[in-house]
Each structure stands twice: as C-alpha cells, then as structure tokens.
Amino acid sequence: MVWSGRCRVTRFKPPVNEASPGLYWLDATAIWARNACVTAGYAHPDLCVDAVQKKYKGKYTLTCGLPSSSGDLSPVPCHKRAISTMMRASNHLFHLLTLTSLVVAQRMDPNATISSLHNDQGDGVDHYESQGYMPLTVPFVDGHSNSGAPENTSMRRHSNSKVFFYDENHEVVAFIDQAAAQARIFPDYGALKPLTAPADIKGVFVDLEHQGSAFPPDDTRIELVEGSSLLGSEGVLPPTEGYGTVARRWNDAGNTTYLTLGTVRRFVESNSAKIPVCGPGSQASFGVGHENKLVSLSYQWRAAKKACKKRKPLPANKVLKQIDEALEKYRSPCRSVRIKTIDLCMYDSGARYIQPVYRVIAEPFDPSKNSTTSVKQILEYIPFGGDAIEPILPPGQAFSGVDGDEQALQPNTVDISKRSLLNYFDARNSKLRITVGRYVVRNDSDGFVEDARNFWSNLAPSTIYEFVRKGFFWAYPRLYNKDANFFVNDVNVALTEAHGKFHGFTTYDATAAIDFVNIPSDLAPGGFGPISNGGKGQLGYWFIDACEVMPTLTDFEAIKDPNPQGRTFDPWWPVFRGGIHAVLSWRTSALFADNTAASAAQEIALGRPVVQAWLDAAQADPAYRGRPTYVGGGTGLADWPFGRAAAIFRCGRIGDKVSNLENLGAPTCLSARWWNNN
Known part of the structure; x- marks a missing residue:
C-alpha cells in the first residue's frame, strides 16, 4: 500500500x-x-x-x-x-x-512506583488552604540594608501592590509585592568578598525569622538546609590559545566561594511520611556572604490550614493515562518520551491552595539513535486523586510576558537586513536600542520555541531600554560560523535554545551527529563582539540555554581531570577574542519547566546586570527546588543536580548591564561564576 x-x-x-x-x-x-x-x-x-x-x-x-x-x-x-x-x-x-x-x-516501572506511593498514602492525602500572609513592609527590606543591600534606598510603585527599591545609582536592589506575599533582595555579585570561613546559615536564619514572623505557625512544617554555593575562578590568557592545554597554569586562581544559600524547605506530614512542597509558591532562600552578612533574599510565603477532605488516589492505570496525556505534547514522529522519576509533592501555586500532585521527570529521546548530548528533560505536575483543586500553572509559563511575538523563520542572508530595517522603524526612539536575536534548534520540542518567546516577552516591556527583535530563526551551524556576521554576531543579545554537552550544542534535534556546533572549533574565526568582523561585530551577551555547555572546575575535578582550570577556560578564549562581554549557560542539565531565561530577561529589563540576572534567576527557579538529580552527561556521575547555572565574563565586568556594549579590546583575563552541587 x-x-x-x-x-x-x-x-x-x-x-x-x-x-x-x-x-x-x-x-x-x-x-x-x-x-x-x-x-x-x-x-x-x-x-x-x-x-x-x-x-x-x-x-x-x-x-x-x-x-x-x-x-x-x-x-x-x-x-x-x-x-x-x-x-x-x-x-x-x-x-x-x-x-x-x-x-x-x-528505565523504571511507573506502575510499581505509583502503587508504592499509593501504599504509603493508603487513606489519601490532605490538601491545604492558604491563609493570611506576613504583611510585608518597607522595614522588611530596609532592615537588611546594613547586611548587604545598599543604604538610602528610594521607592517606586509599579502597581497597587508592587513596590521596587532603588539605590542612589538608580539601580533596582529589591521589591515587595503585597498581593503575592513576595519579596526579593537582589545580591550585588560585584561587591561580594570571598568567604574566609563556612557560612553560618543557622544564625542568619534565626535573625530573619525574628523579623516580622516570616514563617508563621500553621499546619505545615519547615526545615533549614544548606543550599548551593556561588563559586568563582579566574584564568589568564594562556601563552598559546586553544583548547585542551595539558599543564595547569599555576598562576590561575582556583575555586573561591562568594556566598552560600540557606533554603527553607516546607513539607507536610502524611501517614508518617514527609511530602515536600513544590511549585512557584512557598519559597524562601537567602544568601550569606562574607562575615555572615545577609546579601540576598527570595521569599514568598502564606500560612496554610489543613482542609477537611482528603484526596483519594486513583487506580494506577488511570494515573498512567493522565501522565501519558501530559507527555503527549513532547512526542513527535522522531521523538518518544520515557519516564525517569515519579514522586509525590504538594503543589503551591501561590494562590489559594496547596494540593497533592505527582511530580514527573521524563526524558525525550529518539529510540532509533543513541544520543551523546545531555538532553533537556521534562517536568510535569499531575493532579493526585483526579482533577486539580485549582489550575496547576503549566511548567515554564510563570513568566508569559507580553503577546504579539513573531514566528520562527528559516534564516536567509538576503532579507535579514530588510527585516532589521523594518524593525528599527517600528521601534520608538526615546530609549537606548538593544537588538535581540533568537536561534532555536530544529526538529525538536515546542518547549524550545516557548522558552525563546518568553525570553523576548520579558525584555519587551522594559521602561529603560528599547529592545528590538532582529531575528527569530531556526538554527543551523552556519549562523555561528560563516554567516555569523549576518546573525549571531549582528545582534547585541543572542539567545540559543538547544540541547547540549560539554562545550557544544545542537542545531538539529538532540543528536551530536548532525549539525552539531562545537566550541570553539565550529564558531566564526575571530570570535564574537565589537573587535570581530573588522570592528563591525555587535554581540555583547550570548545566552546558551542548553544543558552542560559550560562545565567548570566543579565538574572537571569530580572526574579527576588533570587540568580542570584549563578545561574550564580554554574553549572560551577564542570566543572572547572578538570582544564579547559575557556568555551565560548551564554547567548541569536544565528542565523545560524552568523559567530561568524568562526571569533573567525580566531582571535585565529592570536594569539588573546581565551576569547577575542570569545567576540569580537560576538559583531562584522553582523547578530546581528540592534538588532534583540525574546522571551527569559529561561526568557520568549519579546524584548530579539539575539547574546549576554558570557564566564566563571579562574580569572586573560582572556588573555590566545590557547597555554596556563598548569595545574593551581583547581580554587577557576571564572570570567564571557558577553554582555548585549542593
């Protein structure tokens, strides 16, 4: 037939x-x-x-x-x-x-896993109703100003409930949102001094808890755990540039710790089991810096009261059908999905209820190929006991931003200049223009397109900059090499959405066998930035939203590499030769469910420094709460945490904003910052 x-x-x-x-x-x-x-x-x-x-x-x-x-x-x-x-x-x-x-x-028996979870919760699981919240006040932020936030802050109301705080340089340092019971103090990474002793997160937590009853007594429980630490290192220009130098350069600095996070984990007790709270609500983490000063805060919390009715589990086969339906959107003619883990958690949307859900991590794969890349994985929340009590926010949709984005197109060097000219005429002239290009892997999940859209939609509303779309294209290797000066190196900010592995990323599905881009060998000679292309290069900041592209000393030391310092920096010297200011990526695998790129864009649009916005958005992302793990693609080690971001930038320029696009010449020193495995 x-x-x-x-x-x-x-x-x-x-x-x-x-x-x-x-x-x-x-x-x-x-x-x-x-x-x-x-x-x-x-x-x-x-x-x-x-x-x-x-x-x-x-x-x-x-x-x-x-x-x-x-x-x-x-x-x-x-x-x-x-x-x-x-x-x-x-x-x-x-x-x-x-x-x-x-x-x-x-790779697992989902039926047996679900049955085991049901056996542990035989009579069902309670849901909880959110009650009042701590009235957040200006002193809540100002009270910590002597511990890290600049003094003499000024307020600016953005809505009836949301107030932003700015320092004397008109930089945003904090905000309070009364309606969402949310507060943030942004860390100044440029002002952080190296820790000389382990951080005392318990002492700082006690001080925080005493200020305004941040965690009012209710029907849930909390525990304090030590979170990830921000590490850093610097590398000087090697005598001979290139990848894979054998001997370590002993004049390079090793690991330095700049802050340690304390994380308040919320959970409920059900049938003698601890069920963690997950989702975008119920978050509380704080950064402890030099001399145990509080340098950052991410807080959203409401008291919760146990409801009167339990949620009874459905038969395992019906639960599997729910999971299958939720994962259907990730399948395609060439791509299947396999479940990696299933557990129970209490989903807090930040709205009215905290409800039980199955937390499912799954992996897209091509059954006909053996992938050598670290594939971006899937996180889905499935209601426990039938329909959701209230809508579960689709993972990855917390920062939907504005509407009206364009469609991803096939790249064409003939009409790219015409498209850019039209976009410029459409742009307003009152603010500094920043051009943005987005490049999305072909033949893969719609989640990559969604992430690219959310990145743009959170830049667009900026009242400080005029962000101009200058290309939303399906990716090909030539966009990073022979045609780079028409695409990636012709914009101020570039976003790459793809799968990845150590020092490389895909442009065609999850395979490294077809159209893979190795760093630096498959990039344009001369690098990216204002020095490249005869002084006409434009790229200042490159976001590579792909798994494991930027391994660091933590990764190479874990596998006992003889030259962890060189392996961290050497591939990036040819990229920075063109004068680019910073490259932002992941040292471990990421999840489709995260909002890191979108929330980083939101902070950048507010005037936050680019590197700081990326690192801050990653550590605060609810998708990585509870430290979900996988087997490292590049390390092969188990218990490797998802969602550990990294950045490499010119030494002394961690405070650069997206408007800092000046030609600084070729660097002789590079800095790296990354979150460790805790």
Missing part, C-alpha cells in the same frame, strides 16, 4: 503492556519499524518512523520518512520491497523486540 510517496503499513496491532496499557508502545514500535525500513534499503542517518493510531478497525499505521525542519516527515521513495519486508517480520521477533525496547526505554 503506497501513497503520498511514503511507505505505510496497516496490518498490525502493537502489543499491550499490561502494567501500563497503551503507554510507550510507540518506543518499541518505532525501533522495530525503523529496522524494517533500514533492511529494505533506507539507511539514511536521519531515517525515522511515524507510528500513528488510526480509527480504521483499531489498527495502526507506520510511516517511514525523513524529518523536515517543521518536525513533520518528508516523503522518501517507497517500493513494494519495503512493504513486503515489513509485512514478513516475524511476530515472535516483533514481540521480543517490543518487550526488550520497553524495558530499555522505560
């Missing part, structure tokens, strides 16, 4: 996994069907299959094809030989492959 130039077969029914009926059969089917296509002679490296349920007599259709930039399957020549090969496949072999691939794909 041949039509539309594709090879389709409709004479099979996939086996049913009794533990999780209907779940993940596509993974096994895709492996079997791809093998059949390859056997028939279609051994293209991008070959994948589309397994789609049809309404015709409950059977299914297989499509052999090649992925296009839109994520659909492009036609490939099909012949009767391909059909007959697939039709002759042994049923016994098919079932054997299916069962084997399900075990490999799943």
Whole structure:
C-alpha cells in the first residue's frame, strides 16, 4: 500500500503492556519499524518512523520518512520491497523486540512506583488552604540594608501592590509585592568578598525569622538546609590559545566561594511520611556572604490550614493515562518520551491552595539513535486523586510576558537586513536600542520555541531600554560560523535554545551527529563582539540555554581531570577574542519547566546586570527546588543536580548591564561564576 510517496503499513496491532496499557508502545514500535525500513534499503542517518493510531478497525499505521525542519516527515521513495519486508517480520521477533525496547526505554516501572506511593498514602492525602500572609513592609527590606543591600534606598510603585527599591545609582536592589506575599533582595555579585570561613546559615536564619514572623505557625512544617554555593575562578590568557592545554597554569586562581544559600524547605506530614512542597509558591532562600552578612533574599510565603477532605488516589492505570496525556505534547514522529522519576509533592501555586500532585521527570529521546548530548528533560505536575483543586500553572509559563511575538523563520542572508530595517522603524526612539536575536534548534520540542518567546516577552516591556527583535530563526551551524556576521554576531543579545554537552550544542534535534556546533572549533574565526568582523561585530551577551555547555572546575575535578582550570577556560578564549562581554549557560542539565531565561530577561529589563540576572534567576527557579538529580552527561556521575547555572565574563565586568556594549579590546583575563552541587 503506497501513497503520498511514503511507505505505510496497516496490518498490525502493537502489543499491550499490561502494567501500563497503551503507554510507550510507540518506543518499541518505532525501533522495530525503523529496522524494517533500514533492511529494505533506507539507511539514511536521519531515517525515522511515524507510528500513528488510526480509527480504521483499531489498527495502526507506520510511516517511514525523513524529518523536515517543521518536525513533520518528508516523503522518501517507497517500493513494494519495503512493504513486503515489513509485512514478513516475524511476530515472535516483533514481540521480543517490543518487550526488550520497553524495558530499555522505560528505565523504571511507573506502575510499581505509583502503587508504592499509593501504599504509603493508603487513606489519601490532605490538601491545604492558604491563609493570611506576613504583611510585608518597607522595614522588611530596609532592615537588611546594613547586611548587604545598599543604604538610602528610594521607592517606586509599579502597581497597587508592587513596590521596587532603588539605590542612589538608580539601580533596582529589591521589591515587595503585597498581593503575592513576595519579596526579593537582589545580591550585588560585584561587591561580594570571598568567604574566609563556612557560612553560618543557622544564625542568619534565626535573625530573619525574628523579623516580622516570616514563617508563621500553621499546619505545615519547615526545615533549614544548606543550599548551593556561588563559586568563582579566574584564568589568564594562556601563552598559546586553544583548547585542551595539558599543564595547569599555576598562576590561575582556583575555586573561591562568594556566598552560600540557606533554603527553607516546607513539607507536610502524611501517614508518617514527609511530602515536600513544590511549585512557584512557598519559597524562601537567602544568601550569606562574607562575615555572615545577609546579601540576598527570595521569599514568598502564606500560612496554610489543613482542609477537611482528603484526596483519594486513583487506580494506577488511570494515573498512567493522565501522565501519558501530559507527555503527549513532547512526542513527535522522531521523538518518544520515557519516564525517569515519579514522586509525590504538594503543589503551591501561590494562590489559594496547596494540593497533592505527582511530580514527573521524563526524558525525550529518539529510540532509533543513541544520543551523546545531555538532553533537556521534562517536568510535569499531575493532579493526585483526579482533577486539580485549582489550575496547576503549566511548567515554564510563570513568566508569559507580553503577546504579539513573531514566528520562527528559516534564516536567509538576503532579507535579514530588510527585516532589521523594518524593525528599527517600528521601534520608538526615546530609549537606548538593544537588538535581540533568537536561534532555536530544529526538529525538536515546542518547549524550545516557548522558552525563546518568553525570553523576548520579558525584555519587551522594559521602561529603560528599547529592545528590538532582529531575528527569530531556526538554527543551523552556519549562523555561528560563516554567516555569523549576518546573525549571531549582528545582534547585541543572542539567545540559543538547544540541547547540549560539554562545550557544544545542537542545531538539529538532540543528536551530536548532525549539525552539531562545537566550541570553539565550529564558531566564526575571530570570535564574537565589537573587535570581530573588522570592528563591525555587535554581540555583547550570548545566552546558551542548553544543558552542560559550560562545565567548570566543579565538574572537571569530580572526574579527576588533570587540568580542570584549563578545561574550564580554554574553549572560551577564542570566543572572547572578538570582544564579547559575557556568555551565560548551564554547567548541569536544565528542565523545560524552568523559567530561568524568562526571569533573567525580566531582571535585565529592570536594569539588573546581565551576569547577575542570569545567576540569580537560576538559583531562584522553582523547578530546581528540592534538588532534583540525574546522571551527569559529561561526568557520568549519579546524584548530579539539575539547574546549576554558570557564566564566563571579562574580569572586573560582572556588573555590566545590557547597555554596556563598548569595545574593551581583547581580554587577557576571564572570570567564571557558577553554582555548585549542593
């Protein structure tokens, strides 16, 4: 049966996994069907299959094809030989492959995991109703001014409930939002002195707790834990630039600790078990710096009272169906999804209720390929006991910003200048213009496009800068190399959305085999920034929102690399040769559910320094609360935490704002800052 130039077969029914009926059969089917296509002679490296349920007599259709930039399957020549090969496949072999691939794909038994969670909570789980909150006042912020926040702050009301605080240089240092029961004190990373002794987070917590009853007694519990520490190092220009120097340069500084976070974890006790609180509400963390001074605060809290009615668990198969439906949007013809972990937590939206949910971490993958990249993973919250009591904010949507964004386009050097000119005419002239380009991996999850949109939508409302869109493109290696001066190096701020691995990122799905960009060998000679392109380069700040692209001393020391300092800095010297001010990325894997890029953009739009905004947004992101872990892609080590950001920048320029685009010449010293594994 041949039509539309594709090879389709409709004479099979996939086996049913009794533990999780209907779940993940596509993974096994895709492996079997791809093998059949390859056997028939279609051994293209991008070959994948589309397994789609049809309404015709409950059977299914297989499509052999090649992925296009839109994520659909492009036609490939099909012949009767391909059909007959697939039709002759042994049923016994098919079932054997299916069962084997399900075990490999799943990596866990979700049915057993859910059943175990239900056994622990046999009579159900209570939900909680948010009560009043601590009335946040100006002294709550000003009271800490002698501990890190600048004195002589001035207030500026942005809404009926939200007040921002500015220092004498008109830089935002804090805000209070009465409606959300939220307060922030932004750290000044440039003013931080190295710690000379371990931080006393307990002592600082006691002082904080006594100021205004920040954690009023209620039906929940809290515990103080030591969070991540901000580490730093500096590297000087090596005698011979390049990647992979063998001997350590002993004049380079090693690890230095600049602050340590104290984190207040909230939980409830249910049937002798501790269930942590998750979600965007109920957050409290503070940074302790030199001489145990409080240098930062991220706080959102409401008292909570136990409701009268328990939430009863649904049968495991119904829960699995809910999970399957939630993960469906991440699947495509060439991409399946496997569950990594499932646990229970109490979701706090910051609104009215704290409700029980299943917290699911899953991983997209191509069952026909072995990925060598660190794939961006998925976080979903599934209501416990049926429908949600109140809407669960979709992960990654906390910072939706403004509407009206453009569509991602195929890059074309012919019309790029015309598009930019039109955008300039549309822009207002009253504020400093900052051009922004976004470059998104092809043939992958819509989550990358969503993150790019949220990044822009939080820059756009700025009252300080006029951010101008200068390209929203599907990524190709040439945008970073031979055509870089038309794209990445032709904007002031660039955002790359992709999968990654140590010193590299993808431009086509999650594979390192096709159109992968290695740093620095696949980047434009001469680097990026105002020195490059004969003095016409524009790039000042490059955000690479991809997993494990920026490993640091913490990573290389963990795997006993003989030259951790050189491995941290050497790949980046050729990039900075062009005069770029900073590169921002991740040293560990990230989650689609985070809001780090969007919330960093929001802080930048308020006038916060770029490096500081990125590091601050990452450590405060609710997706990484509770320290979820994975097996490190570059280290191969278990218990590696998600969401540890890193930044490399010119020495002495950690305070640069997005408006700092001046030509500073080629650097002779680079600084790095990153969050460690705690």
